[in-house]
Amino acid sequence: MKSPRVVIVGAGFGGLQAAQSLANSGADVLLIDRNNYHTFVPLLYQVATAQLEPEHIAYPIRKILRRFSWKRPNQKPKLRFLMAEVERIDFSAQVVESDNCAIAYDFLVLATGSQTQFLEVPGAATYAFPMRTLEEAVTLRNQIIACLEQAVQASDPLQRQQLLTFTIVGGGPTGVEMAGALVEMLRGKLRWDYPTLDLRQVRLILVQSGDRLLTDLPKKLGIYTHKRLRQLGVQIYLQTKVSQVTPESVHFQNNQVVPSATVIWTAGLEANSPEISEDLSSAKKGKLLVQPTLQLLEQHNVYVIGDLAYVENNGKPLNGVAPEALQQGVAVASNIKRQIRGKAPQPFNYFNKGRLAIIGCYSGVGKIGVFAFTGFLAWLMWLGVHLVYLPGWRSRLLVLLTWLYTYLLGDRAVRLILPR
Amino acid sequence: MKSPRVVIVGAGFGGLQAAQSLANSGADVLLIDRNNYHTFVPLLYQVATAQLEPEHIAYPIRKILRRFSWKRPNQKPKLRFLMAEVERIDFSAQVVESDNCAIAYDFLVLATGSQTQFLEVPGAATYAFPMRTLEEAVTLRNQIIACLEQAVQASDPLQRQQLLTFTIVGGGPTGVEMAGALVEMLRGKLRWDYPTLDLRQVRLILVQSGDRLLTDLPKKLGIYTHKRLRQLGVQIYLQTKVSQVTPESVHFQNNQVVPSATVIWTAGLEANSPEISEDLSSAKKGKLLVQPTLQLLEQHNVYVIGDLAYVENNGKPLNGVAPEALQQGVAVASNIKRQIRGKAPQPFNYFNKGRLAIIGCYSGVGKIGVFAFTGFLAWLMWLGVHLVYLPGWRSRLLVLLTWLYTYLLGDRAVRLILPR
Numbered sequence: 088m089k090s091p092r093v094v095i096v097g098a099g100f101g102g103l104q105a106a107q108s109l110a111n112s113g114a115d116v117l118l119i120d121r122n123n124y125h126t127f128v129p130l131l132y133q134v135a136t137a138q139l140e141p142e143h144i145a146y147p148i149r150k151i152l153r154r155f156s157w158k159r160p161n162q163k164p165k166l167r168f169l170m171a172e173v174e175r176i177d178f179s180a181q182v183v184e185s186d187n188c189a190i191a192y193d194f195l196v197l198a199t200g201s202q203t204q205f206l207e208v209p210g211a212a213t214y215a216f217p218m219r220t221l222e223e224a225v226t227l228r229n230q231i232i233a234c235l236e237q238a239v240q241a242s243d244p245l246q247r248q249q250l251l252t253f254t255i256v257g258g259g260p261t262g263v264e265m266a267g268a269l270v271e272m273l274r275g276k277l278r279w280d281y282p283t284l285d286l287r288q289v290r291l292i293l294v295q296s297g298d299r300l301l302t303d304l305p306k307k308l309g310i311y312t313h314k315r316l317r318q319l320g321v322q323i324y325l326q327t328k329v330s331q332v333t334p335e336s337v338h339f340q341n342n343q344v345v346p347s348a349t350v351i352w353t354a355g356l357e358a359n360s361p362e363i364s365e366d367l368s369s370a371k372k373g374k375l376l377v378q379p380t381l382q383l384l385e386q387h388n389v390y391v392i393g394d395l396a397y398v399e400n401n402g403k404p405l406n407g408v409a410p411e412a413l414q415q416g417v418a419v420a421s422n423i424k425r426q427i428r429g430k431a432p433q434p435f436n437y438f439n440k441g442r443l444a445i446i447g448c449y450s451g452v453g454k455i456g457v458f459a460f461t462g463f464l465a466w467l468m469w470l471g472v473h474l475v476y477l478p479g480w481r482s483r484l485l486v487l488l489t490w491l492y493t494y495l496l497g498d499r500a501v502r503l504i505l506p507r
Numbered sequence: 508m509k510s511p512r513v514v515i516v517g518a519g520f521g522g523l524q525a526a527q528s529l530a531n532s533g534a535d536v537l538l539i540d541r542n543n544y545h546t547f548v549p550l551l552y553q554v555a556t557a558q559l560e561p562e563h564i565a566y567p568i569r570k571i572l573r574r575f576s577w578k579r580p581n582q583k584p585k586l587r588f589l590m591a592e593v594e595r596i597d598f599s600a601q602v603v604e605s606d607n608c609a610i611a612y613d614f615l616v617l618a619t620g621s622q623t624q625f626l627e628v629p630g631a632a633t634y635a636f637p638m639r640t641l642e643e644a645v646t647l648r649n650q651i652i653a654c655l656e657q658a659v660q661a662s663d664p665l666q667r668q669q670l671l672t673f674t675i676v677g678g679g680p681t682g683v684e685m686a687g688a689l690v691e692m693l694r695g696k697l698r699w700d701y702p703t704l705d706l707r708q709v710r711l712i713l714v715q716s717g718d719r720l721l722t723d724l725p726k727k728l729g730i731y732t733h734k735r736l737r738q739l740g741v742q743i744y745l746q747t748k749v750s751q752v753t754p755e756s757v758h759f760q761n762n763q764v765v766p767s768a769t770v771i772w773t774a775g776l777e778a779n780s781p782e783i784s785e786d787l788s789s790a791k792k793g794k795l796l797v798q799p800t801l802q803l804l805e806q807h808n809v810y811v812i813g814d815l816a817y818v819e820n821n822g823k824p825l826n827g828v829a830p831e832a833l834q835q836g837v838a839v840a841s842n843i844k845r846q847i848r849g850k851a852p853q854p855f856n857y858f859n860k861g862r863l864a865i866i867g868c869y870s871g872v873g874k875i876g877v878f879a880f881t882g883f884l885a886w887l888m889w890l891g892v893h894l895v896y897l898p899g900w901r902s903r904l905l906v907l908l909t910w911l912y913t914y915l916l917g918d919r920a921v922r923l924i925l926p927r
Contacts, residue, residue, distance in 0.1 A: 122924065123652065123656060123923065123924045124924075140560055141923070141925065142560045142562075142921050145923050147922050149700035149922075150700065150922075153699050153700060156700075156702050167702075167703065169659070170656040170659075170924075171660070188660065232543065236543060236590040239589070239590075240589065240591070240607060240608065280567070280569035280570065280573060281569070282576050283584065283587065481920055485905075492901070501562050502567050502569075502570075503544045503561070503565050504542065504543045504544075505561065505641075
């Protein structure tokens with residue numbers, strides 16, 4: 088009997104996990120991604136703030152798949168990788184079309200994730216800095232350090248103030264972690280690098296449309312985070328919406344204009360779907376509707392996971408965090424194996440191990456089960472969890488060394504303006 | 508008395524050394540570079556062959572200068588850095604013009620180095636890959652790994668062979684080290700990443716115009732290198748000149764055409780001089796003529812060092828290696844200090860500590876004084892010397908760890924196709 092062909096599009100947390108869980112299933116598995124690496128998205132903000140190097144959090148997919156894909160000469164690998172941009176999917180022909188080939192499938196897993204949504208704010212897509220891909224994180228790092236270099240040369244005090252004003256849009260975990268890391272970077276030992284610059288002039292603004300930070304977490308944690316960030320010197324604008332972004336400034340809906348050379352956008356995501364031959368039922372932000380088994384409503388041999396899928400848990404939509412995608416990856420692998428054996432797929436249940444976020448050095452917030460906690464313990468747990476989930480021992484060692492350096496010395500090791 | 512102003516253009520080996528040697532001289536020193544980092548050029552080929560990360564060999568200039576530039580609040584730093592592109596130098600006004608300011612000097616040190624010279628070979632400047640800057644090394648790494656990814660997908664065997672053929676032009680130390688590193692990368696454990704690809708198909712060609720490799724070193728070493736590279740599987744074409752480079756192939760003057768998607772150009776350098784207000788006496792390849800004291804023939808307050816200067820030692824021109832630039836940096840600092848004190852500058856003498864090059868894993872060639880030697884000892888000395896000269900303990904530790912990993916396991920840790 089011919090092995091069934093499973094094609095997985097997207098090598099983020101969900102797609103990569105699905106591929107690994109299917110590796111020894113007897114199916115012929117092909118994983119496709121436009122990059123040759125997996126990006127550890129939760130640590131992108133540490134690349135943007137010159138703590139970690141891009142190589143620390145981007146891991147070659149072929150290296151991860153090595154132990155599954157490598158076989159003795161005359162064996163066929165059961166798990167293959169293809170670096171390609173998927174352009175269109177044809178459900179009736181059961182074919183995935185990439186830029187230079189068409190790939191037939193028996194089962195398809197769509198795990199193409201999400202991209203930044205600029206909420207139709209004028210200028211935001213052009214002038215604001217998103218932080219969702221490795222490329223965007225490196226671009227943002229270049230921008231932050233270039234602003235400091237330009238501020239050294241600025242003779243006009245207003246221009247210098249504008250170069251030293253950084254605005255972060257979005258008060259979710261990414262915005263909060265970015266604000267903490269950026270303020271510590273700019274107020275830390277970096278002043279030794281810029282003796283002619285008064286870094287007390289640095290102004291860091293965190294803009295949140297809601298009435299508190301971290302709305303996904305218990306209120307107590309949002310309030311603690313607010314207090315900590317203000318202690319660190321971050322100005323927090325609650326119930327404020329951005330109405331326009333220009334190269335020199337950010338405008339708010341209350342008509343206030345703040346001169347700010349750098350506007351960092353962490354405020355919205357939308358599903359990132361390839362073109363599909365048929366119209367599909369979708370929820371808000373382009374997410375596709377799925378059955379409880381994660382099968383597409385319209386196609387029983389197509390699964391959708393991660394940020395592309397609209398999935399509810401206890402009546403509330405999922406948050407779009409890595410553990411959700413990882414568990415969905417395991418679940419679709421199991422369901423596809425069941426379908427291959429002629430059994431019915433089972434509904435997906437998310438087991439919430441908890442949420443964590445850090446606010447700069449030595450403090451964080453967390454919620455595990457019914458317990459919400461703050462401070463050093465949450466910070467330490469965050470470091471531990473991220474180290475454990477990083478792919479590969481080499482990344483873990485390098486990130487651990489870098490964190491020891493960064494947090495013990497309060498310094499930043501990496502601060503190149505990388506050529507592009 | 509007002510401190511004399513010394514401006515140094517270029518933060519390569521020579522310029523950076525001159526700045527550090529002048530830091531406590533009482534002069535007001537300004538170092539200018541277009542990048543905010545110093546590139547450790549001798550290890551660029553290891554970035555291109557996915558051994559080292561860009562951050563390992565590029566070091567922030569402000570970090571290097573920290574201990575000289577940081578002073579207590581009311582003190583003025585004696586050594587400053589400016590990130591700017593120098594566009595023109597006006598000798599009569601004693602001014603350096605950058606893209607957004609003009610800087611007056613009393614003494615000027617020109618250390619702008621060299622850039623790749625394509626010897627007017629048609630297509631070379633467009634399609635060949637030079638390897639002289641960090642940007643170029645990363646671009647070349649992207650190209651090498653992208654060729655492997657494309658070869659996986661190539662259905663036409665001729666196209667696959669072309670993608671797997673790498674041609675290195677130039678049989679000097681850079682070409683030899685690149686050939687050794689590349690052949691070991693492509694024939695090593697990378698095959699585990701590409702189970703569907705037969706990496707025995709990889710063809711690596713080293714093209715040299717002269718009748719042996721490493722013409723700057725004793726003949727014996729060139730012959731040993733030739734033998735070692737052939738054992739590793741490199742095809743060496745001596746007395747061969749490139750006549751054309753296209754996106755698909757390399758043409759030789761003997762009318763032979765080799766289909767090769769990647770042509771790496773290490774064959775020539777020319778001085779990289781900013782525009783200067785006056786005509787200056789120059790030697791071959793745009794190098795400027797200097798007095799034995801390294802002062803420009805025409806201007807006694809302008810010094811020229813490194814690849815930009817034409818300097819002879821024992822009647823032969825210098826080779827353009829890092830130790831020459833470093834020693835010249837020390838010498839100009841000393842001569843400028845003498846001039847400030849009203850004394851005459853002294854002639855520069857190069858002390859040749861020796862030359863080393865490695866040929867892949869565990870073998871190298873070296874010449875120290877009259878002793879020429881080959882093999883494991885030369886390889887080990889090369890590693891040691893490069894570790895010692897790397898700027899900063901952090902780089903040293905990371906490079907050492909990476910070398911242990913690479914050489915003991917025969918594997919490559921870094922192989923992202925970095926977004927650009």
